[in-house]
Amino acid sequence: MDYYFHTERLSVGYQGKPLVKGIEIGLKKGEILTVIGPNGAGKSTLLKSIARQLKSVGGAIYLEQKDLADMSGTALSKRMAVVFTEKMQTELMTCEDVAATGRYPYTGRFGVLSKEDRDQVEEAMALVHVEQIKDQDFSRISDGQRQRVMLARAICQEPEVLVLDEPVSFLDIRHKLEFLSVLQELREKKQLTVIMSLHELELVKIVSDKILCLRGEYVERYGAPEEVFETDFIGRLYGIDRENFIKNEKLLAYARQIGQMPGTKLRT
Secondary structure, three states: OOOOEEEEEEEEEEOOEEEEEEEOOEEOOOOEEEEEOOOOOOHHHHHHHHOOOOOOOEEEEEEOOEEHHHOOHHHHHOOEEEEOOOOOOOOOOEHHHHHHHHHHHHHOOOOOOOHHHHHHHHHHHHHOOOHHHOOOEHHHOOHHHHHHHHHHHHHOOOOOEEEEEOOOOOOOHHHHHHHHHHHHHHHHHHOOEEEEEOOOHHHHHHHOOEEEEEEOOEEEEEEOHHHHOOHHHHHHHHOOOHHHHHHHHHHHHHHHHHOOOOOOOOOO
């Protein structure tokens, strides 16, 4: 099968030393892949390698059969956007100013926005439902709003692939669900392919098309949610006994219930 995004024998790590080897991913356009595993398993390392913020130790990453290593920085930034946890310096910047910085691949070295650029910013903010706070100071809005503005910034790049590292870690359950619902909406409207890491297993099962499980030197499992979410396997992956895992499954039921609120479109 010809995948839209795929890796071949990818190994990731630091200073030439592999942390995880032989990673094989295959995604169709518009699919959502979630990377899971215990702390230190290599989730962020993999995402940074995909985003080319970290040099791969071995193997290759392809987008429409083109090796990402052969793309220029500008060409890649027009096809892939990244939302990581690092804080931006946003003194005296409005939410619209922050979102507009996502137009950097198109504005040239001086960053002057054209009418087309401003239209893209307006559309991106509307897509993630933050247009009503565009004039507010970015440093004074809530965590949930801030995460949406950063998502708008990424959308302003007009990417085909979006890479996110723990995008909902600091949000409450309502804002977690709202943010993931926006991602699914973008997938439907823009055919956006999403690659992200999540800790919240009760949400991973709801939002993902494919799941990559990391633990140790190699991939533990890769597949659809129904192939991954077996009580015994997830328990082994995280070192959770069966009783505690079943308690966590109750959280999943709660997430499904909340997911039925108006304005959410999470798969249940």
